Amino acid sequence: MAIEVRIPTILRTYTDGEKAVSGQGTTLSELFSDLETRHKGIEERIVDGGKLRRFVNVYLNDEDVRFLDGISTALKDGDSVTILPAVAGGSK
Amino acid sequence: MLTLTQALYDQIVGHARQDHPDEACGIVAGPAGTDRPERFVPMLNAARSPTFYEFDSKDLLKLYRELDDRDEDPVIVYHSHTATEAYPSRTDVTYANEPGAHYVLVSTADQDGLGEFQFRSYRIVGGVIREEEVQVVTAY
Numbered sequence: 001m002a003i004e005v006r007i008p009t010i011l012r013t014y015t016d017g018e019k020a021v022s023g024q025g026t027t028l029s030e031l032f033s034d035l036e037t038r039h040k041g042i043e044e045r046i047v048d049g050g051k052l053r054r055f056v057n058v059y060l061n062d063e064d065v066r067f068l069d070g071i072s073t074a075l076k077d078g079d080s081v082t083i084l085p086a087v088a089g090g091s092k
Numbered sequence: 093m094l095t096l097t098q099a100l101y102d103q104i105v106g107h108a109r110q111d112h113p114d115e116a117c118g119i120v121a122g123p124a125g126t127d128r129p130e131r132f133v134p135m136l137n138a139a140r141s142p143t144f145y146e147f148d149s150k151d152l153l154k155l156y157r158e159l160d161d162r163d164e165d166p167v168i169v170y171h172s173h174t175a176t177e178a179y180p181s182r183t184d185v186t187y188a189n190e191p192g193a194h195y196v197l198v199s200t201a202d203q204d205g206l207g208e209f210q211f212r213s214y215r216i217v218g219g220v221i222r223e224e225e226v227q228v229v230t231a232y
Contacts, residue, residue, distance in 0.1 A: 008156075010189045055187055057149045064149045084152055087135075089184035090115055090144035091173040 003031055003075055006082040014042040028058065029071045031081065046083060047071065055086040093225045094194045094213040096120070096129050096168070101228050103132045105211065108172035108198040111137065115172050116198075117145040121159055122167035128232060129167040129194075144183070145171050168213075170196035177201070178210035180221050188216035194224070 006020050015021050021039065025031035029047075036043040046056050051071060058065045059082040065073045075081070100120055108116045117137050120129035133155065138148035147155070159166065169190055173181075178197035180188070188195060195214045201207035215222045 008189070010191065057152060059149075059153050062153065064153075066149070082153065082156075084156055085189035086146055086149070086187060087117070087119075087152060087169060087189070088139075088144070088146035088187045089171060089181065090139070090141065091176045091181050092143040092183060 002077060004080045005031070005035065006080065008084050010085055011042060011045055011083065014039040014045075025075060027071070027075060028052075028060075028065060028073045028081070031075060032071075055088055057084045057086055058082070059084070093227055094129075094168070094196070095227045095229060095232075097232065098228050098230055100129055100132055100168075101211065103134075104168075104170050104196060105198060107134045108170075108200050109203070111172070112200045112203050113142045113174045114140055115142060115145040115174060117147065117169075117171040119155070119166040119170070119193075120168035121162070121164040124163045124165050126165075127167060131164070142174050166190055166193050168196050169193045170198065172198045172200050174200050175204065175206055177207065178212045180214055180216060185216055185219055185221060191215075191217045196226075 002022050004020055005023050007015050023031045023034045025034050032043045032047055052058055060073055061080055115137055118134040121131040121133055122128045135147045137145040139146045178199035195216050197212050199210040202209040213224050213226045
């Protein structure tokens with residue numbers, strides 16, 4: 001069961017510069033735990049207290065997983081997951 | 093130092109003025125590895141707020157796919173402050189996730205008579221802000 005995970009520039013320090021890595025899991029939560037075994041430190045940049053961080057966007061294929069089941073979103077073989085930090089800020 | 097054309101400068105300023113009093117945001121893309129801003133890409137501020145901006149999540153995915161396909165970098169990430177100076181706020185630093193980008197801040201506070209118009213550029217890496225010179229040229 002292989003899932004392709006696309007890694008943003010800011011997290012490539014955890015993947016030896018690789019733009020995409022492969023992982024496995026039946027849910028996003030399992031996938032991130034699996035990535036952590038090979039790319040130590042990456043999980044906590046995406047997950048906080050069992051939830052996706054507010055300013056990290058995760059997409060399953062083309063869909064923002066916030067509109068699916070969040071970190072519990074089910075995965076299947078051949079899926080593609082993209083991680084993108086939000087581009088955000090402001091004067092406040 | 094950030095070097096950009098007068099045309100791009102005018103487009104960023106125009107977008108900021110148009111969206112005032114809400115914050116405007118966007119990027120200028122350039123060929124990967126060149127540090128040369130070329131393609132102006134205004135983005136929708138999904139927060140539609142005078143004190144906060146965030147790219148819409150669907151637009152963000154589309155944008156990064158496009159950059160990838162065209163082999164481009166986000167050379168400039170810009171946004172406006174509409175009632176305060178053009179200096180990165182704590183929020184700006186927290187969410188600055190492109191260590192290779194020039195973060196351009198424009199202040200449109202002059203439109204409300206609260207200050208002067210400003211166009212400034214910064215590097216924001218690992219929580220540290222470093223202002224840089226802005227050079228406006230007619231062409232590269």
